[in-house]
Amino acid sequence: MAASASSLLAAAASSSYAAISPRLPRGAPAAASIPSPSRHSCSSLRASPARRHQSRFVASAAPTMQPPAESKVSTVVDVDLGDRSYPIYIGAGLLDEPDLLQRHVHGKRVLVVTNTTVAPLYLEKVTWALTHNNPNVSVESVILPDGEKYKDMDTLMKVFDKAIETRLDRRCTFVALGGGVIGDMCGFAAAAFLRGVNFIQIPTTLMAQVDSSVGGKTGINHPLGKNLIGAFYQPQCVLIDTDTLNTLPDRELASGIAEVVKYGLIRDAPFFEWQEKNMSELLAREPSALAYAIKRSCENKAEVVAQDEKESGLRATLNLGHTFGHAIETGTGYGAWLHGEAVAAGTVMATDMSHRLGWIDESIKKRVVDILERAKLPITPPESMTVEKFKSIMAVDKKVADGLLRLILLKGPLGSCVFTGEYDRKALDETLHAFCNN
């Protein structure tokens, strides 16, 4: 095992992308005999930054050494939306399966939208997956700057510029390769380019894999508010290669866990209890724990979206903690806090308010704070967020209707929530004053 690992690392050293390149000979007898590192040993490598870098090569290279005949799809979650239904594929090494991706490509031309962080890691691999044994397809790419602060109209225009300059037509496919920002922007670009072209989501962060890539919400931010400009637009498929999490920074991993916790709180008490038992495994990136968390999150999201695609009501419950969270993101300047970090603090605030209203027991409030703290997520907003700042930003939230701010609040036993504008304003005030300076 030690010898195998060192030979993999030697290959990696000779070419910066060699180890993750799927162009290595696949399924050759010598290679096939090398046992792949167990998922758990991979994850345990993440203790220090130096070892994390090492583990990336091992984990990414390993799947190419496995026999290719056997499909690596471990789970398919279907999003049932009539003629806009699509599958979510979840598994390790899915980007090593060209067939899976290619079956969802429409037309002969693909535009991969990605960013400066993800492109060096996965663009070559995705391009290979799109074109392997598929000479008719050509791939263009546009590499955007990384970060929530670039989720704006100017950056979006770069996608349109590229699509138009390279003369893509209606039969092309856009591929979102990256986290939530890339997925939201690529999806909106696909919705608006020529009034709509096909697109595929390849989420590479936990946040995107458990939440933003599923359900068709796309859009960009406005300086005055988050996600205020966009479209409901469904992808052809979502392809979640869990191996991509091997390159994810710890802070980004925790950010995604905030959304995982959300599903438990709003509708899935057993899932919340499972998280309480398995948080250490999740933080240690134990593959089976991550795979289960992703699968169960996608199942929850798919069920909600299938019932309420355009957010008439039920779907809004997926925004637990997000009204407070979006205010933090907008108020601190997009990107200062990661989305999940802001959502975590927002979830604690929504839980506090639910408790003040007498809608949940103190024990639930305590469990929410505990689980988020264990995930190393913030449980209070940043000091710069005053009461007034919260109020003025929340006034432009998409969930305001006829001037009334509606919120998702916990109510009843664990796993139950409401989406309502009918609550005592005093409780909101008290929560804001408890968490913020005036």
Next chain:
Amino acid sequence: MAASASSLLAAAASSSYAAISPRLPRGAPAAASIPSPSRHSCSSLRASPARRHQSRFVASAAPTMQPPAESKVSTVVDVDLGDRSYPIYIGAGLLDEPDLLQRHVHGKRVLVVTNTTVAPLYLEKVTWALTHNNPNVSVESVILPDGEKYKDMDTLMKVFDKAIETRLDRRCTFVALGGGVIGDMCGFAAAAFLRGVNFIQIPTTLMAQVDSSVGGKTGINHPLGKNLIGAFYQPQCVLIDTDTLNTLPDRELASGIAEVVKYGLIRDAPFFEWQEKNMSELLAREPSALAYAIKRSCENKAEVVAQDEKESGLRATLNLGHTFGHAIETGTGYGAWLHGEAVAAGTVMATDMSHRLGWIDESIKKRVVDILERAKLPITPPESMTVEKFKSIMAVDKKVADGLLRLILLKGPLGSCVFTGEYDRKALDETLHAFCNN
């Protein structure tokens, strides 16, 4: 009658908008006894610019003098799109009927999107119609610069800015008040604001009334091509007050006629024959002729859109002449030619090509040139449009599929066309060389 007209003009002189203001007392006995000027005498006033200005006041003021009890809706054309179905109201003086407009407003807040030309003419009137006996509704407006060259992302952002700064929420309604550019931009803004809010079309040009306001195509231009960014998004209703044509410049009227001619050519031979007989009446703005042309155009468009909302095939036929026409608009700089002017020249080119392919008789080609010439529309592209310029711009047309340019061409008897990529490229080359410099 002479006394009535002069007293109206005196009222107009005392306040620049008094005569078109619907806030004048309505249905008062003295006023109700004044016979409204006949439509024909109105239209005949348009012979000189000086008289056209005069006729505007007379025509616009007249409806406010009629008894309000009787509805002025002369025609309703339904666009049948399942749960996205909506009515097109066509009639003189419809903006004097608050009920008609108000029944399609959702929520308590309205954003009227209009331009610097239309706002002084109709914004006050529309605001009145939205708020008359309706104190719960408040109206915001955003006045954009006028012209195709402003149909871009920067101008679109002004709509979002206004909507967000004034804290509009999901239950608001956007109202497009203007021609095709305003309708396309307001519609796209409504599609994207908070991922979709309600909107209403109030088209004030013939072009918008017979074509662009109906069917849900919305969008903006890119420097490299027309309407490349947008959405299919249907309005709550289209309200066509034919009185607004009284303020339309002759050149804009002719531009709209190009689209009227199109319906005859692609699918409605009797309508084309009617136009051949009634072109003088249309150009003289004879109200019954205009009303019929608008109604029959909307019926044709509604039938096509109901069968093929997202332009899988049939709907593309509404773009006869538009591939050539869009190239002219893009190539000469948006706004140098009006849309219908470019479409007219494009229609002649498409007809010429159809004839070269042997798909139509020479007599049809001659009738197309004749009718467009009678409408004082251009029948050749501008000199600056070289063969190469046409080819390079047409290569990014939305109807290109997998690299193949598909065109709408006439084929068979009058009123028949095809949408196809299967034609002899030589015919396209010959047409381009016949109409353009190298």
